[in-house]
Amino acid sequence: MPRSTNPATKKTALLIAKQWPEPASTAAGRRTLDILDLLNEAGYRIEMGSPAQPTPFQATTGYGEHQIAVNDSRFDDWVRALDPSLVIYDRFMMEEQFGWRVRAQCPQAVTVLDTSDFHSLREARHQALKSGQPVNLFNASAEREIAAMARCDLILMISQVEVDLLKTHFGLPGWQLHYLPFLIREFPQPTATPGFAERRHLAMIGGFKHAPNRDAVAWLAEAIWPALRPLLPGVECHVYGAYADHAMQRFHNPKSGLRIIGRTDDALATLSQYRLNLAPLRFGAGQKGKILDGWLSGTPTITTPVGAESMAPADAWGYPLTDDPGPYADIAARIYQSEPQWQAVREAGTQALVEGFSYAQHAQAFVERLNAIAADLHAHRNRNIWGRILQRTEHRAEEFMSRWIEAKNSRPDAS
Template identity: 25%
Template sequence: MKIFEKTKTTNGSRIIKRYKICGVTVLKKDIDNKRRKIRLFGVPIFYNKKYKHDKRLKFVNDVKIKKYEFVPKIIEFEKCENPLVSIIIPVYNQIEYTKQCLYSILMSNEKALYEIIVADDNSSDRTKEILTFVKNIQVIRNESNLGYIKNCNNAAKYAKGKYLYFLNNDTVVQDKWLTNILSVFSNKKNAGVVGSKVLTGELCLQECGVYIFSDIFYAHYGQNANLEESNYVKECDYVSGCSLMTPKWLFDEVGGFDEIYSPAYCDDPDYCLSVKELGYATYVQPKSVIIHYGSVSYSGDSNELMRRNNEILKRKWKHIFDIKTNFKNYKVPYTDKKRPKIILVIDDFYPQYDKHAGGRTIYQFIKAFLKMNMNVKFCPLMAEDKEEPYYSELTQMGVEIVESTIIKKWIDNNPVEYIFLSRPQVAMQFMTKSLVNRGIKVFYYGHDLHHLRMSRESHVKGTNVQKEIDRMYRIEKTAINSCSMSFYPSIREKEYVEKNIGPRVKVVPPYIYDESQVFEHEKFEISSDLIFVGSSHGPNKDGLLWFLREIFPIVLKKIPDIKLNVVGSEIDAEVNSYKSNNVVIKGGLSDSELSSLYSKVRVSIAPLRYGAGIKGKVIDAVFHGLPVVTTSIGAEGIPPCDFISVSDNSVGFAELLIELYSSAEKWEYSRLSQKAFIAENYSMEKVVDVFLEEMDTSFIDNE
């Protein structure tokens, strides 16, 4: 072993340097375009968040920044007869910028179907000859110079796409910028306009949405392009016309850009406000990244024109400007005098909904809070890095990520009405009573009673860990009694908490299901085999090994060709050693793959000997139309039903399984009321109703 060792690793834009003595990391430097962090013996000792005007910036939202100093003489696009998007590029001279813009589109790895319309506003340079060196585009050439706004409106008449996308010619688009914009229209049914994260030529932010306050128009200008406050999909008052997409039917209904602002400026906020009047919203998509050099085609007195058009805009939309509040950075993106309440959700790591039940629960709770029209922030307290795809999924849903290194400062410097703490190891990091005394409602979600689970494990394994159990009991008791309200998954835990800890506790369903997302299950005679879902986490592994050693041999004597499918993201060597013709180790599966497997197997098993709380694997199997054989621990907290069979001994478990697996009548009967059971107990509406008992979601003063 080396006494001193220095290592350097890279991951995209990140550079991580470690300095080790005798194999132990004593100093770690973590550097990327967004931050610099230094840890000494694992303790953060330095953190710097912002860099501005960094020409060395290489990644924005994990998109590699590209500029094109060399543009080939001939640029050729594929022909597109049925475009989804019509890209309209208004131009007046500046052919070199136009060529660079077009080439960046060609090189952007874009899969969306598009046509390109170059709207030539009577240029006098080589733009007149553009079709000789750019192939398969459409050129609309005006006989006289119409000005930017009239030029755009005229070109839109020739568009064939479902969406119109206005793009300035002094821009350079980045990979998949168009697909990322389109994704917002798919995910946000009220989207009427979507724009991009726009960088200046110096690669700092020009805008990430624009926000109209009573005293200023704010656009994040000059900030580092990777700050979390500009990294999530959000509504804004308007987006710049340099990158603006809107449905063609909506553009036609509004009447296009208002030509009262001709030749240019203020047409984009006017259009977005017109769209809002029709009940649609404007969003900014930070994963759609472009560079914008800015107003290279306009040679007039832009300051005077902007002053004139600003006055027109404020007169026309006086009723909108009258409800705007004054600017403070923490108010973004909410610019009206009333705003939604803020809820800060804090968990240990990102919600890994496809790997463990706890992550899935928090992911679904976040969706519930969004459905309740709250402004949702999320902090993964113990995560050192972004965890994908969970980071991107949250930010694309409209959730701002608050980094753990600044979380306590963030709470001090931002208005927050609710804090939702997940798990005892998270709650113990905060002075909950102090937060409550400041007027913040603090909620605690325990997932299960950890000390009770530890006690049961100790009993099963014959270990003596009473000190650890007592310590966990104190942590959970403090969390429950110091918060405004605690939540647990079942009535069993509620009764236990009320009896042994304190009265502030309610039951909230830990799982949310949508019937439209489930696969249709095969008939009895077509289905076959068993399924076990769970990682090598303590109770899961113990239960699976118990089944393989003591129960499955009994089953195989009666049904020798039966197979057990073992599904889990972290299957260890000991479990893998049981792999055989009858034991199929599937490993981790995606949600769709798991649903497909559920639809084909006949019975699900959950042979748990210890644990606490409602078991996600049991409810999940029920949702997918499968009867379940489990133990009293596996069935704990679940309302009584016909489709869950329970036995705590090896022989009884095997007999129930054999009977259920072999009898079509028994199997069909057990499945009769599953859909009604799920709808009654595990729906989004049920979860929202519980939270609304404790959370007032009415808008409050934004002052």
């Protein structure tokens, strides 16, 4: 993607990122770059700041990149000189750390929280899975995340399901929420990828730093694969993902046909070799990059109700969704062996891409939403009484804690 030049007359958009984007490692990293490219094309000069350490796998973007630090007042001078008209917080923790500083130094900047997925919903589902208790949405993590949302001018959501949840369960107003899915500029032609007879074996893909992916691998190895392998003699399942640690490598068992491969630099090229893409998710939130990659590579994807959520309606997959390992294995085996059923599931994925993930459909609406807020920022913020209250109360406590930590660290005897 060509980057625009950076004349001083351009509006500046600043992304404060929890991690430097790694588009080959995580779907979240790819989405972040899609948003920045969109804003670049809309006329913004793009700058990124992150307190995370650089990694060898982060993207080379051509945008401004700055190492920033938490609990450090030098950020104040830096962001004031940068003078962004738009600030995007990548996940609520970055709003907690830097939001009060941005508001003090750049009060006219439109602030956006990009949740990537609804973090506290994912955590609540994880806890419910581990405890066997009902999902508790109203947890301590949700208190923090909802407070960060309320303090921002716009909340960017990747899941329409989560937009509706925020409205109905947490009372957030629709005018503060904006749905922006994964954005696909060009849809693949079905004939551009290998067909049924040219593909073999099963694949699973997803970064191992993501808790839902770790659980999915364990569930695959312990419950699904023992039921699926006898149905597909000689067929293997290859698991790809960045940051495969020892806990994940223990599932590597070539004798059983289950192999933990690790990182792949090109997810689409890798998946296009396989007949099926497995996404056996038992918890999570947001949209799933692993399913999107399956569709983009023309690889039929077998998932669960949680995996399907926010991607396509339950009746649009070409098979019944289930989170029972036995039926899941039966469905995968049947589609693996039947070219007509395989083709039907493949076509369903292509249809879901076209209907739900078009760049042309969603990109301009996002830019127009930002422009409308900026055009009457005072009136927009006047409607947000709870956000203003939280800025005066809860966030002041975070400010004082940050200042105390900075003062403590600056003492000569500080270790």
